[in-house]
Amino acid sequence: MDKIGSDFYCSEEPLRRMWKGASCDTVLDENNDNFGGNASESDYESRFSTRHGFFESGRDDAKKILEILQQDGPGFDAKAALSEMQMRVSGFLVREVLVGILKNINYANRTRCAKLGYKFFVWSSQQETYRHTANSYHLIMKIFAECEEYKAMWRLVDEMIENGFPTTARTFNILICTCGEAGIARKVVERFIKSKTFNYRPFKNSYNAILHTLLVVNHYKLIEWVYQQMLAEGLVPDTLTYNILMCAKYRLGKLDQFHRLLDDMGRSGLSPDFHTYNILLHVLGKGDKPLAALNLLNHMKEEGLNPGVLHFTTLIDGLSRAGNLDACKYFFDQMIKNGCMPDVVCYTVIITGFIVAGELEKAQEMFDEMIAKGQLPNVFTYNSMIRGYCMAGKFEEACSILKEMEARGCNPNFVVYSTLVSHLRNAGRLSEARKIIKDMVNKGQYVHLLSKIHRFKRS
Numbered sequence: 001m002d003k004i005g006s007d008f009y010c011s012e013e014p015l016r017r018m019w020k021g022a023s024c025d026t027v028l029d030e031n032n033d034n035f036g037g038n039a040s041e042s043d044y045e046s047r048f049s050t051r052h053g054f055f056e057s058g059r060d061d062a063k064k065i066l067e068i069l070q071q072d073g074p075g076f077d078a079k080a081a082l083s084e085m086q087m088r089v090s091g092f093l094v095r096e097v098l099v100g101i102l103k104n105i106n107y108a109n110r111t112r113c114a115k116l117g118y119k120f121f122v123w124s125s126q127q128e129t130y131r132h133t134a135n136s137y138h139l140i141m142k143i144f145a146e147c148e149e150y151k152a153m154w155r156l157v158d159e160m161i162e163n164g165f166p167t168t169a170r171t172f173n174i175l176i177c178t179c180g181e182a183g184i185a186r187k188v189v190e191r192f193i194k195s196k197t198f199n200y201r202p203f204k205n206s207y208n209a210i211l212h213t214l215l216v217v218n219h220y221k222l223i224e225w226v227y228q229q230m231l232a233e234g235l236v237p238d239t240l241t242y243n244i245l246m247c248a249k250y251r252l253g254k255l256d257q258f259h260r261l262l263d264d265m266g267r268s269g270l271s272p273d274f275h276t277y278n279i280l281l282h283v284l285g286k287g288d289k290p291l292a293a294l295n296l297l298n299h300m301k302e303e304g305l306n307p308g309v310l311h312f313t314t315l316i317d318g319l320s321r322a323g324n325l326d327a328c329k330y331f332f333d334q335m336i337k338n339g340c341m342p343d344v345v346c347y348t349v350i351i352t353g354f355i356v357a358g359e360l361e362k363a364q365e366m367f368d369e370m371i372a373k374g375q376l377p378n379v380f381t382y383n384s385m386i387r388g389y390c391m392a393g394k395f396e397e398a399c400s401i402l403k404e405m406e407a408r409g410c411n412p413n414f415v416v417y418s419t420l421v422s423h424l425r426n427a428g429r430l431s432e433a434r435k436i437i438k439d440m441v442n443k444g445q446y447v448h449l450l451s452k453i454h455r456f457k458r459s
Helices: 029-035 041-070 080-087 091-103 108-127 134-146 150-161 169-176 180-193 206-217 220-232 240-252 255-267 274-286 292-302 308-319 325-337 344-356 360-372 377-391 395-407 412-426 428-442 447-452
Strands: none
Touching: 029 274, 041 091, 041 108, 041 150, 080 220, 091 108, 108 377, 134 169, 134 377, 150 169, 169 180, 169 206, 180 206, 180 220, 206 344, 220 240, 220 395, 240 255, 240 395, 255 274, 255 447, 274 308, 292 308, 292 325, 308 325, 308 344, 325 344, 344 360, 344 377, 360 377, 377 395, 377 412, 395 412, 395 428, 412 428
């Protein structure tokens, strides 16, 4: 994916948003019946209190378990210590522990994290009140993937299938992300194509599920091969298939094939959907073709498809990358006239465009407007504003923005810290840069990433 600088927020390719969270397994499905059905207001209050207490108790127990696991080693049997606690193991508790381990993996401790994660995974499976779910398998697989324990990860896939769990798009996503070479990735795809246990819902067929995942993880070249396998099986592509293929061709810079697919789609009797139009708006925006984009938006209305915030945001993002900020502002105003109120993503996109162009005052105006309209900035919005002030040499304002975001409960990510630190260093303000790093460390945030801040030295 092309970016306006690696640290800048950039809106996602339209199809990346169309299936948000659909492949994730629910954690609390085993207890859903306890909180459903008809009930009085007092019943709901009681149940909410019970559920809240369940979560709080689970988080406390997870912290205790993580502390015990950290002590594991010669002279200390973590499994025995866990059993002595006699706590009730639930899906929520297992998730909290495994996520806790996953969050703390770094290069130095990855072997130990893999061992501790699997030790807890085995121990929890031996408890009478609990049985693993597909979600818990996915979490321990993710831990093995992060720790580069690939053989162990594949053994878990086999175990998962043997225990009667279907492999899902989430399983496929975890596995395909570990494949650095196209040859290995193709073998993974072949396994899922042939698998009789692959649960590909909510997609109509396994090929669309695989194609979508490959798009999400940027395996564009493999998409064409999977498509050919799909045709060889006699399956007819639908609108989703064409959308994915067009995204991949565009990303590979094959615009002639992109337009050919669009023509093929029409000849097949398939009508463009919201996502097809979104892709086209993305292409027109990046190509700096505002008039063609306007005609397409009007065509959408004629077809009974009213453009939404996502469509305008996609177009504005593309036009900002092309440097046409006048067109960005025009379509931003048109969006509001059409009754679409810009959300935080849309504001962030146009603010970032102004920052890239060195238009800090206009970015500040949009920033103030979004807050006045009740849209709270997110971490990407703040990072753009911080970068803008740094680029203008206004470091006091940049530091003030950092304090403001923290005061509003928006936690800075590592990109925010590194943006501010690198600009302060480049300006020779080393003491201020060290103070930012010190504050970050004192808060216990991103300590494992300190080496990524250039020329960092412990004082």
